[in-house]
Structure formats: C-alpha cells, structure tokens
Amino acid sequence: MADNCIFCKIARGEIPATVVADAPTCMAFRDLNPEAPVHVLVIPKAHVPSLNEVASPALFADLMQMAREVAKQEGIAASGYRVVWNTNADGGQTVFHLHAHVLGGRQMAWPPG
Numbered sequence: 517m518a519d520n521c522i523f524c525k526i527a528r529g530e531i532p533a534t535v536v537a538d539a540p541t542c543m544a545f546r547d548l549n550p551e552a553p554v555h556v557l558v559i560p561k562a563h564v565p566s567l568n569e570v571a572s573p574a575l576f577a578d579l580m581q582m583a584r585e586v587a588k589q590e591g592i593a594a595s596g597y598r599v600v601w602n603t604n605a606d607g608g609q610t611v612f613h614l615h616a617h618v619l620g621g622r623q624m625a626w627p628p629g
Contacts, residue, residue, distance in 0.1 A: 518563045523613035527561045537586055541578045544586050544618070553621025554590045554597070558583050564614040567603045583618050592620030600628070 518524050525531040526545065533545035536556055547555040558579050570576050580599070587593040597620030602608035 518613070521563055521611075521613050523557075523559050523611055523615060524563050527559065536589065537582055539578065539582060541575055542582050544582055547617070551617075552619040552624075554587075554592050554619065556586050556590065556618040558586065558616040558618060560614055565612045566609060566614055567601050570614065579614075579616060583616050586618050587620060590618075590620065596620065596624075598624050598628075 522531065526533045527543060535543060535545045537544040537558075541562070542558060542560050544556050544558045547557050560575055560579060562575075564570055564575075583599045584593070587597045597618060600617040600619065601614075602610075602617075
C-alpha cells in the first residue's frame with residue numbers, strides 16, 4: 517500500500533469511513549461528496565493506481581462482484597445503477613488508487629460528461 521494514498525489509509529483503518537462492505541481483497545464505503553442518493557466507492561485493499569494497472573482478472577472480478585452486492589444491499593439493483601471507473605486525469609480520476617463509483621437512487625443522465 518502507498519503510504520500517503522488516502523484510500524490506502526482508509527483500507528488500513530487509519531482514516532475513518534462509512535464502510536458498507538468488506539472482503540479480503542476489497543472494500544466499499546460511502547463517498548464523502550455524493551453525486552447521487554447512493555454513491556459508494558469500491559476499492560482494492562492493495563494499492564493499484566488505475567484500471568490500466570490491474571494485473572489480476574480475479575481482483576477485477578472481486579471488485580465488480582462487490583459493486584453488484586453493494587447495489588443489492590443499497591436497494592438499487594432492481595431499479596438500476598451505474599458503475600463508473602474513471603481512469604487517469606482526462607478520464608476524471610482524482611484519487612490515483614483504483615476505485616469504482618456505484619451510483620443510483622435516481623435517474624442517470626446520458627451522456628455523463
């Protein structure tokens with residue numbers, strides 16, 4: 517894990533977060549600046565800077581499965597939700613630790629950006 521990475525610090529329990537799911541390889545917590553009624557971040561516990569650096573298909577599967585489980589748990593699976601991966605600066609990534617945004621609880625607009 518990267519020493520100064522905010523998401524690594526959350527994964528290590530050094531910074532508090534409202535955790536909604538936890539597994540050996542990943543965890544999910546509420547976004548501090550929600551863009552939808554439900555806005556949860558799903559992160560790997562190990563430091564991975566972006567989607568470009570994911571080396572393990574199993575890790576990516578764990579993250580996507582957790583995103584799906586969070587949507588069910590939050591009650592948005594049936595009505596619909598969005599899973600967003602922002603990758604690098606032009607893709608809108610601001611924290612360089614891989615994370616998925618699980619967004620729902622309202623109608624999503626398209627195009628998103």
